[in-house]
Amino acid sequence: MTSNTPLISVVLPVYNGQRFLGDTLASISAQQRDDVEVVIVDDGSSDDSWDIITRWTSAQPFAVRTIRKPTNYGVCAALVDATAVARGRFIAQIGHDDVWLPGHLNALADALERHPGASAAFADVTYIDADGMPANVKIFSHDKLRTSTRAELFAELLSGNFLCAPASMFRRDHFRQSFWGVSNERLQDFELWLNLLFEGSFVGSEASTCLYRVHANNLSSGSAMRRQSEYELLATLTRVLLSERFGRFYRSIEAPEERVAFLDNAHARLLNVTEYAPAIRTLHSMLLENLVALEEVWPARINALRAELALRLGMFRKYLAISKTYPAHYAESLPHIPYLVRVHDKVTGPFEALVEAGVFRDGTGVDLVRSGTVYFFACSEDEVEAHMKYASFAEAVARRRVIIFNAQATRTVEAGFALVGNAGVDHGLIDKIFRFFEEDHGSFQVHAEWRRMETPQQRTLLRRLYHRSGAFVPARYRPAVAAGVRRLLRRR
Template sequence: MMTKGKVSVILPVYNGESYLLETLESIRAQTYRPIELIIVNDGSVDSSRDICLEWINKVALEIEVRFFDNFLNLGVCNALRKSCEAATGEFIAQIGHDDVWKPNHLLDLVDSLNSSPNAVASFSNVEYINGHGEEIKIKIFDHKLINSLTQYKLFARLLSGNVLCAPGSLFRARNYRSEFWGLQNERLQDHRLWMHLLLEGEFILSDTVSVSYRVHQNNLSSAHVMQLQGQLEFFELHQKIMFSDKLFQIFDDLYIDYIMFEEFITAIYDSVLQVEEYFPPLRYNLMVWLEKVQERYPLSSCVTRLRSSLLCSLGAIRKSLLISKSDVSIAACAKRNSPFLVPVDSKLDHKLFQFLVETGWFRDGRGIDPVGSSRDDFFVIASKEEFDGLRKDENISTLASRRRMILASDRDDVLVGDQCIIPIKKEKIGHNQLDQIFRFIEGARMVY
């Protein structure tokens, strides 16, 4: 059993009088030594300061304790940075003022980390308790992902949200830098730390359940109140991490094994898209990031395909087409949020409709009622002959006025007006013709 290396335990405190003593006693009860405890009282206005000082006097001969007292509440991020700067241990563990460790918590995590030289952080499993210390059936974190995902897949997964519990972690001090917390990062400081550490090395999971994470009204209500701040910090996290030199150094190393490179890029792309609705600017950050990746790896068909698909989903279909033309090796594939194409004419050549769908620029809209449907992401395709015969039909007239009609004729080119007239022979539709069709679609989307 390896027990070498001091552990620096960091404990930020703000108005934690209800549970603070229980937390302190769980630190005192740790079987692992040597440890140092660094407490930052962050401007508490309750009895937290007195509780800390009284407890420190009691354990002075047992544990090395350093106490910092902020006159003002400067935020948990500041407290974490200050305590880590003061840490002298080989390992750093953090705990909240309302959480509880089991006696072997630090011992198990140090042993796990010492057994894995390539790992930079170890985690225990977590149980959840309420304000009365009673175990409750709830799941907030998912530490099983540490074992089920590779280092880089876990990194990508964390771009869609945090699943790791801070008081259940221990990391090597040598892999840490103060900027890993961010500045005034009050909602996602731990999340950002994990992302940076995963760029340094692997995470490992201990088999034990050694931390009790407390869930009570105070920490639930604050999550809702600080939603906007969380969104802004999440956006900042994406910018800082995705554009970091360290990440691109890893890409350089992986590019030798192109399959791993492609899988990592795609995993990041998919993960960001899972949370784009949470804060829509994330998709534009992803767009700029993909362009930077493309500039660095211009021969990557994977990146070209992802850029084209994303731009199509953002409504920039013509730019999406332009990008796809730069790499002829890209096979036709479905584009996210591409418009539905709805055939309404039995006389229309089925091959033309099938061809347009198979290009990936349209989705099969058979089954959509163009009259009764409430959706607006479709275009109707019919022969011009059929359309001319039904001009006076109220439903057809409405679709035409909304610029939803794509008409096939004997023309050799595309004519864009209130309707979009295209060649009926699929052999006459190439990139230039698609560009004109997409000009019509983009214009219709802007007006309606």
């Protein structure tokens, strides 16, 4: 660093920020450091933002570099432009509606100086409303910086961003322009954090010096730009999790038990995310396949997670292929394997063998009705008609959820699947049953998701599905759909 090189570069993207911009610029001036440069990008503002910027710039004792763009290209492009010309060892970003208290930059720079292995530092956040008054909200969780290891923090971030950009400072030598993503208008900071964690740890300054302004323009409903958010989340996680840098990060966790803990944590977080963006399930499966090649101590644990995910995706034969290559069955711990229930204690047939092979879980003694668990009945061919008088069995027949033992041939039947009397439970038979699952039932994941529907809007969707089932569901499945939705509505 020469005498002309600043220690800190402050980057400020602005778009139509005249209402709050004066407060933001004043808070930058109040930092009272002479080793600072400020890079401001006016991203095609149509209000008085540029005039406010030029008046403020002329009165500052430190270097201010301004870029005025002819049209609005978005915050990601503005940050790319600003950081491309930033010269400081450390980079701090602030929004045009946020405020820093005096000493903010000092605290973050000191934190990075004290922790040479850290790639970023964060201040604590206080929330204010449009009028600068305290706002009773909580958006970010910087307390996790003090309680989580680097690997834990990375895994927790996979569920979504909980770190505040205007409260951050990061090292320029740990940063690349690609860390912002590609046209990443919703999740550029999220992608930045994941990439910076590849480079080093995160630390907190232990001071609440960032005022984050909450107002109508920076809050959106859950459905606003939903498709774009889902796409950017998938694109971000694909770039990050399938990169060589992630592989190096994973191998850098030296203790095998810590790698397993990270793996389980990341797996659970990604499962949560797939409820918001289902396309991530495929990415999740690809990630686990990549990790099998990297893990020398615990490959069986990764394959257990692969098996679970295959079932969640309705890929029962993929689950079978995994268990063939890595002989272990995980059915008892996998919620997407259905239960098998004898209609009475004297049912003969390969019941235990099917459970042992991981095709079903033993439903004996399980409260199936209250739990809403997916289950099949097991009985002999000549007992089907006799049990139709029971409502639960009749419903299972309508939904093709009966496994018939001692049948004339192994094949799909109207009630479900039939097994010949001397059927041996081998991979060939399991493949046929799993083919039946995939073609007639798909993934059993959907039933667990429906049972979690708690809001009036979700229940309304269920009722619409019930009333429209005759319109878009193939005729053979209409009774099953109607019966299933009726049961779900009764529980509500």
